[in-house]
Amino acid sequence: MKSLHTYIQIHKTTKRHATRFSIVVVVLLFGLFMEAYMHDFNLVYITLFFVFSLAFSAGPIGLLNLGNLEAAFKPSGRFFALQEGKIVLQLHNNSSTSSWSITVHHNKKEVTLLPLLKGHATALLQLPFTPQKRGMFSYDACYLQSKYPLSTVRFTREIPSRYEGIAYPEPKGVSLHAFMQENETYYGEEKEFDGLRVYDGSQRLSHIHWASVAKGEMAVKRFSKETRTRTLDFVFERMEGTVEERLSQLCLWTLECEKHHLSFSIHMPHKHLTSTKESIDEILVYLANA
Template sequence: MFNFKSFKERINQRIPRNSQVTLNRKQIFIFPTKFGFIYIGMCFVLFIMAMNFENSLVYIMLFWLVSIFVSTMILTWRNLDGLRLRNAGSEPIFASDEATFNITIESLGRAHHSLWLSSKYSNNFVDCQAKASSTTYLFVSETQRGRVRLPRFIVETTYPLGIFRAWSYVDLDQTTLCYPRPLASELQYYSSVDLEDSDYLDSGVSKNRGVDNFDELKNYELGDAVSRIDWKAYAKGHGLLVKTFTEQASKEIWLSEQDFTGNLETRLSQMCYWVLEFSKNNQRFGIILGNDIKIEPNSSDIHTKKCLEALALYRTLND
């Protein structure tokens, strides 16, 4: 009796999860297609005819067809042999959106024709020219908050005649973050005035970076909001400068998961909505998740991504 679990374990051992896979003889499977079995049946009929009628022309036809059969088997197998597949990254999504996983197919020598990549959710067709690369993608349509993984997929070919099917099972260790889907709600937050006696904020700070009053221009640093770049100064040849603003500490906002209503997913969705709103308005904010996670207030793009990642991974089994 076929043991699927045992087969899956053998596949994992023979073709382990890796961000880059180069297919070789140990990782490629090959078997005749339906058309291939019809071809075999036709050859068998010709063999019986040649034996019964002792006809040399039938023997010649039979040997010719058998040679095509064997040659096609080798060509189909070689069409996958030496093919390299690489993880080409993916972009974060929101819950229920379709996740796109990019895959780069690379030829180390000869061309690879008529390749099919297929998974549970999608499939795609691609060709790869000799010593060149091509990028394709696969989708995962069923997504929920946390890390979304592209499952092990099949790369296969029936090139050149469709008599044989060669295939391999590949896992490129591809994941992407799935943020909570934003849900508009009433704003619930702590200001620095509310928390001035707590450990979250330094009560001695009275002036913070914000959006109210222009302060000065400073050199661009990694993580600064692109929307604050002074493009006029850049056009005049003054370099890449960023506008800084000030605001009172009382406008420094803290979003806490416990102050939103609904179940966990609803609360996180509401927080996600306000994280995006504050980021769009360059508002300085921080978030508090439970008793363990606290991200200090900031207004940079990197800070926004950090907050969204925390919301995505908070209390998930695949963290």
């Protein structure tokens, strides 16, 4: 009874669409029927009944193939406006038998293929998605589809939950490093250096300490201005460009600061954001909704 109940539920939630191969089956059935009826060929009758029964049994088999799948969105990474991100979709097969030839249709035209999901197994799919603007977005119109087993019926099943996320401003503008280089006079001449640190690829070539390199150690000079423990202050209203450009610039600097573990604060017209008080994500959310 439980199985029957499950099947009825699956039947209700799964849509069936005829494909062009179903037309082939209908034409074939009609042709075989005529051949069998007109000439009383029992072999044709047998073929006719097999084609009919197989096409008929393809329905429940295809239904269970797709219907036993449970799909849910999982927390995904950060999304930025106009940059491709990945939405994580978890598929779990509730049945002991494998599900075949599953495609996830998302973002209106994109298709992600999952050829096989074994019984009681779980798969995580990364669906590419590019938000068109910053702010809240919801990701729906996503459905599972399968033509298993005979390609005569296309089974589709909408994913009940939808993914709601936030797209941060597109991180673009002048890099923090270039910005600081431009404004290095603010922090003094770099004639003297305080010590050495490991070269991580982001420093200027002129900062490489060649004496260390000669000894086999890739080191760069550490200047006193860098060791100064201070907070970078970004003031929204003093920045140039449109609102979107300024938010994009702030988003880029926020990410760079996060990368280099730099403390910073952002002065927005009505809010003062500090990396020591708010998390990076909270700051980014504010920028997204600003």
